[in-house]
Amino acid sequence: MCGRYYLKINIDELLERYGILKSDLKLELDQEVFPSQQVPIIIYRERPELELAHWGFPSSYQKSLLINARSETIRQKKTFQGPFNSQRCIIPVNAFFEWSKEGKKKIKHRIFLEKEKFFSLAGVYNLFPDKEGKPGINFVIITTEANKKIQEIHNRMPVILNKEEELAWLNPASDPVKLQESLKPYPDENMVLQPDDKQLSFSF
Numbered sequence: 448m449c450g451r452y453y454l455k456i457n458i459d460e461l462l463e464r465y466g467i468l469k470s471d472l473k474l475e476l477d478q479e480v481f482p483s484q485q486v487p488i489i490i491y492r493e494r495p496e497l498e499l500a501h502w503g504f505p506s507s508y509q510k511s512l513l514i515n516a517r518s519e520t521i522r523q524k525k526t527f528q529g530p531f532n533s534q535r536c537i538i539p540v541n542a543f544f545e546w547s548k549e550g551k552k553k554i555k556h557r558i559f560l561e562k563e564k565f566f567s568l569a570g571v572y573n574l575f576p577d578k579e580g581k582p583g584i585n586f587v588i589i590t591t592e593a594n595k596k597i598q599e600i601h602n603r604m605p606v607i608l609n610k611e612e613e614l615a616w617l618n619p620a621s622d623p624v625k626l627q628e629s630l631k632p633y634p635d636e637n638m639v640l641q642p643d644d645k646q647l648s649f650s651f
Contacts, residue, residue, distance in 0.1 A: 448515055449568070449588045449605040452480050452543040453557065456565060458487070461497055461539060464565070465489050465613070470497045479544075482514045488586055489537040490572060491617035500536070500584035505575055516571065518591040518606055518630035522623060527587070530571035533619040535626075536586055537608065538568040544643065547600035556600055557643040560607075567613055569606040569630065589630060596635035607633035 457475040461467070472487065480486050482503045489495050503512025504526060516527045542559035560566050572586040593604045608616055612629065615621045 448601070448603050449543055449545075449590055450482065450514060452538075452540045452568075452605075454478065454480055454486060454539065454565070455541050456487075456539065458497070460565075461487060461489075464539070465495050465497075465537070467495050467497050472497060472499065474499075480540075482512050487539065488570065488572065488584070489539065489567075489617065490534070490584075491619060495614070495617055498584055500572055500586045502586060502588075504573060504585050504587055514587055515590045515605075516587045518589050518627065521571070521589060521630075522627055527571055530573045531627075532623050534572050535616055535619075536570045536572045537613060537617060538570045538586065538588060539565050540568055541565045543568070543605055545597065545601045545604075554600075555643040556640055558597065558604075558638065558640050561637045561639050563637075567608040567610075569608050569616060591630050591632055594632040594635040594638070596638055596640055597632075599640070604632060606630050 455477040458470060458472050462470060483501060485499050485501050487497055488500045490498050503514045506513050521527045521531050542557045545556050545558060546553045547556060569589045570586045572584050574582045575585050577583045589606045590603045591606050593602050597604045
């Protein structure tokens with residue numbers, strides 16, 4: 448499961464990193480991101496574009512939002528099948544968080560890539576009406592089994608895309624079957640896992 452991440456970035460950095468020509472968004476973030484919040488994601492309309500979207504799909508069978516989709520079953524689940532086929536997105540993050548247990552105590556860990564200021568999580572999006580009935584974009588993060596380092600604290604992790612995979616992931620014309628086969632745990636060599644101290648700030 449991935450239920451929290453961190454984003455410290457400005458719009459210009461996102462535009463440059465993902466080759467986006469322009470955006471009308473004026474946004475600078477330095478915050479821990481929770482489900483339901485509205486944050487920038489990358490989608491594809493003839494070319495990569497930046498959009499604001501809410502984290503989580505509304506559900507007809509539970510009160511809480513659906514915030515993750517399992518890579519192993521995403522093409523079989525009715526809620527995610529259509530979005531996976533043609534509405535894939537990238538969620539830029541500096542780090543994500545996971546918790547381990549020591550007896551009854553939960554220890555929060557921040558997880559990031561040692562050589563990357565920010566990196567791309569794989570997701571899917573769909574349109575849902577907001578409180579005023581206007582269509583808005585909502586997304587979920589795709590998870591897979593944990594690599595060896597993450598297994599120390601949890602059995603799942605978000606799918607992290609390599610830079611060379613990003614455009615194929617976004618492109619609606621890409622083969623969904625091949626894409627699903629590529630949703631594997633990210634190698635742990637350059638991954639850093641640290642206990643998180645709220646008094647410490649990210650220094651990217």
